[in-house]
Amino acid sequence: MRAVVIGGGIVGLTSGLALRRAGVDVVVHEHAPEIRAAGAGLGLWANALAVFDELGIGDQVRAIGKPSEMYFHDPAGRLLETPGFDADDHRYLLVHRAKLTDLLADAVGRERIRLATGFQAYDEHDDHVTVRLTDGTSEDADVLVGADGAYSAVRAQLVPGSAAQEHPGHHAxxxxxxxxxxxxxxxxxxxxxxxxxxxxxxxxxxxxxxxxxxxxxxxxxxxxxxxxxxxxxxxxxxxxxxxxxxxxxxxxxxxxxxxxxMVVPPLPHWVSARVVLAGDAAHAMSPHITAGATLGIEDAALLSGLLTTTDDVPAALAAYEATQIPRYAHVARLSAAVEHARTPQEFARHYVAFSHWMITQQPQRPGKHPVRA
Structure with a gap:
């Protein structure tokens, strides 16, 4: 099997790494002239770390991170208690986004990453997809993975009219x-x-x-x-x-x-027969739940697992969509409960309820079982 991944960010590189470790011939295309990460720190929860452990880089990821806990205080300095939840529901690893991106690029193999080759369009055929790139070249593959973020060019063709939208009045x-x-x-x-x-x-x-x-x-x-x-x-x-x-x-x-x-509106579909979206390209949400990277890493692991346990690419992509669209509808409901909490106490309770659900209710992958840290 051959896969083309669009996007050299965390989800695109994780997708490339997961597919490569499963024996897929994979190439990652990044429109920028270098692998670089916009942003500063990001939190990785236990489910993301479990994926990296499976991919053989868990220890390296932990070496560039600092164990942290997501507890909240009010403006007077009082700890906001969350009875009914334990310490695991608060623990995450804080990593520097650029350092994680470099680590993933090295693990994928820099020779498998094509820089300054942005996505232009794709043409689907019965047995393959042709990916046309901005440098005038093209690639034939069994599957195209669009992991090119909230402003995804792959999504623009797959789901017309789905441009990222402002989350009104929300700034960071x-x-x-x-x-x-x-x-x-x-x-x-x-x-x-x-x-x-x-x-x-x-x-x-x-x-x-x-x-x-x-x-x-x-x-x-x-x-x-x-x-x-x-x-x-x-x-x-x-x-x-x-x-x-x-x-x-x-x-x-x-x-x-x-x-x-910016957020991506709920999409009617994430896949076609040979094209699939992952990470923010499919479901960019407000970062107040501090889980976008973790959820995208889960996408990459599930997608790889499904694609490498069957020769039927359309069936694998359909199974991925059938699992993830309902999951993210629930994520959106939990996220909205946090956002619209009326008090700091409610915010803290809704937040830990989300993190508990995310860690314990992971999508089932072929041959894998959810891991609780």
Whole structure:
């Protein structure tokens, strides 16, 4: 079997690696001239780490990450309790996105990655798909995997009219900076007022990752740093915990990343006979559930497992879609419950309910069983 993967991000590279380890002849095409990752830190939950263990790189991933816990505090510094859930439901690994991308590219094999070759179009045939690329070349394959993110060009052809949409008023700011001049003795995630949340966590290499986001934000004014500082006051109460404000103030303007959050609307289908979507190309959602990478890694593992246990590619893709579309409808409902929580206490409870479900209710793969860390 031969597979063409579009997209050299985490999900595309994981898809390439999973297929390659299963004996598939795979090539990954990336439109950029180099493998690079936009963003700062990301969280990997137990189900993503189980996939990486199966692919033989779990220890390497853990070596570039820092074990962390997703507990929340209110602006007064009080821990928001979540009775009924245990420590496993809060644990994740914080990794630097660029370091993980480089690790995956090395594991796939750089010789299997074609840079500066973006996707242009595909032509499906009864027994193969022809993938046309922006450099004028083309590839024939048994299957085309579109893992090219929220702005997926593959999705644009497979599901016309499905362009990514703004999540109205939802903005995020973040950065990774050296932990110099400011003592960060513990991780802290804060659920504040005016629909703001944020916090800071220590990374494995001694740096600090801070983040801040707001739902229903008023129109933005000023620089990125000014925007973040304007909102950080909603995470403080009674003069407590000004560390996040100090970290933002200490961050050079050019290192602060800002995003208008974009989402992909629910799709009527994810596959055709020879084309399939994975990761954000299929289901980009709001990052407030901090699970986009983990869920996309699950997509890659399930897809690989189905494709490599049958010679019937259309049947494998149909099984993938039949599993994942209902799963992500449920993910969307759980995500909405977190987003629309009326109080910090409700947010914390809905969040841990989501993480518990995600870890314990993994899609069943051929020959595999869900793993609980």
């Amino acid at each position: 700011w973040r950065a990774v900076i050296p932990a110099t001049g400011t003592a960060v003795r513990e991780n802290r995630l804060i659920l504040g007022h005016d629909r703001c949340r944020g916090g800071y966590v220590r990374t494995y290499d001694g740096n600090v990752y801070w983040l801040l986001n707001q739902f229903d934000s008023p129109p933005l004014t000023g620089t990125r740093k000014q925007q973040a500082l304007e909102r950080v006051v909603h995470l403080q109460e009674g003069g407590r915990d000004t560390l996040l404000a100090d970290l933002i103030a200490a961050t050079p303007e050019e290192q602060i990343l800002h995003n208008q959050i």
